[in-house]
Amino acid sequence: MTRAVVVDDSHFMRTVITDILESGGIExxxxxTDGREAVSAVAECDPDVVTMDVEMPNMNGIEAVEEIMATTPTPILMLSAHTENGAEATFEALDKGAVDVLAKPGGEVSTGISAIKDDLVRKVESVERADLSTVGESSPEPQSPDVADETAFAENGTVVVGASTGGPSVVENVLSGLPLAADLRVLVVQHMPDSFTSRFAKRLDGRSDYDVREAEDGDRIGGGEALVAKGDYHMVVSNYSDGRLRVKLDQGPERHGVRPAIDVTMETAAETVSDALTGVVLTGMGTDGAAGIEAIKAAGGATLAQDEETSSVFGIPARAIETGCVDDVLPAGQVPRGILSTVREPT
Known part of the structure; x- marks a missing residue:
């Protein structure tokens, strides 16, 4: 049985979170009640996973994550408020070694808690499986591969990147490794709460040579631009013409229990894009992305998957590899070069 420590300065929230976890078979x-107590509780109880609040007295969640990862490394799930400040703080905690994030309910707390019940249990089980040696390894500055002046890339290349648990830092590194010279159109689907994808897009924009933004309904992008799927919306590739992609946002049924789903974006890209297309699946739990990889391969596109050694959770890549439709399996650090190899014109 999974063993957890619950950290929150609200007695009510600790009680509710505990009840949800225990009803889901988690002890x-x-x-x-604060970060200092959290550090002691983790050392004393030796749990499999920690749920960590962000804003707390004495020692906040970010400081607690840093201390725990330095002394008694343990998978940590951040529970953060639906605010800009909450999102920023949570990404800082991910940089310090936290594995994943779930938004705390707003408004009527009792109603909100019941709505995230299944998500909370699922996230805790996912975070528990994380390989901590791969967590929190984002590059502080973009590090694009050297590209010779004479390098020729396929015109109008499109890349669809999908990730879940442990994905943010890997996605950052992938985008920072793509040079503008490749002139790609990049679509990113990262399983993440709806209050965090905007902030995630801003981080990617600051760490990549590409112009990155959160997708809006009807958005169009051309070469050198990237869209991040908006939380709680599927990102559908609805049109492709003259090297420009158009997307629409769709709140249709969840797939694999998630929205946005990697499969939706990959499948619609495979149906719509007529030029070079590459699908990439990165770390995460579940099966989302496997059908999308199959669709891209069937459409004549290239497909890549992150390897087990560098994946925090080797679920999504493993399921994709099992389809037999993955062209190459690469360590996280080699994914950018792998993408470029799929769109480089033969000499």
Whole structure:
């Protein structure tokens, strides 16, 4: 049975989170009201996973994550408020070694809690499986591969990148490794709460040579631009003409229990894009992306998957590889070069 420590300065929230986890078959072996207590509780209880609040007195969640990862490394799920400040703080915690994030309910807390019940249990189970040696390894500055002046790339190349647990830092590194010379259109589907994808897009924009933004309904992009799927919306590739992609946002049924789904974007890209198309699946739990990789391969596109050694959770890549439709399996650090090889014109 998975053993958890619950950290929150609200007695009510600790009680509710504990009840949800225990009803989902997860044993809560300790609680803490602030970061200092969290560090002690983790050392004493040796849990499999920690749920960590962000804003707390004495020592906040970011400081607690840093201390825990330095002394008693343990998979940590951040529970953060639906605010810009909450999102920024959570990404800082991910940089310090936290594995994943779930938005705390707003408005009527009792209603919101019931709505995230299944998500909370699923996220905790996913985070528990994380390989901590691969977490929190984002590059501080873009590091694009050297591209010779004479390098020729296919015209109008499109790349669809999908990731889940442990994905943000890997996605950052992938985008920072793509040079503008490749003139790609990049679509990113990262499983993430709806209040965090805008901030994630801003981080990618600051760490990449590409112009990155959160997708809006009807958005169009051309070469050198990237869209991040908006949380709670599928990103559908609805049109492709003269090297420009158009997307629409869709709140249709979840797939694999998630929205946005990697499969939706990859499948519609495979149906719509007539030029070079590359599908990439990165770290994460579940099966989302496998059908999308099959669709891209069937459409004549190239397909890549992150390897097990560098994946925080080797679920999504493994399921894609099992389809037999993945062209190459690469360590996270080699994915940018792998993408470029799929759109480089033969000499």
């Amino acid at each position: 809560v072996v300790g609680e803490a």
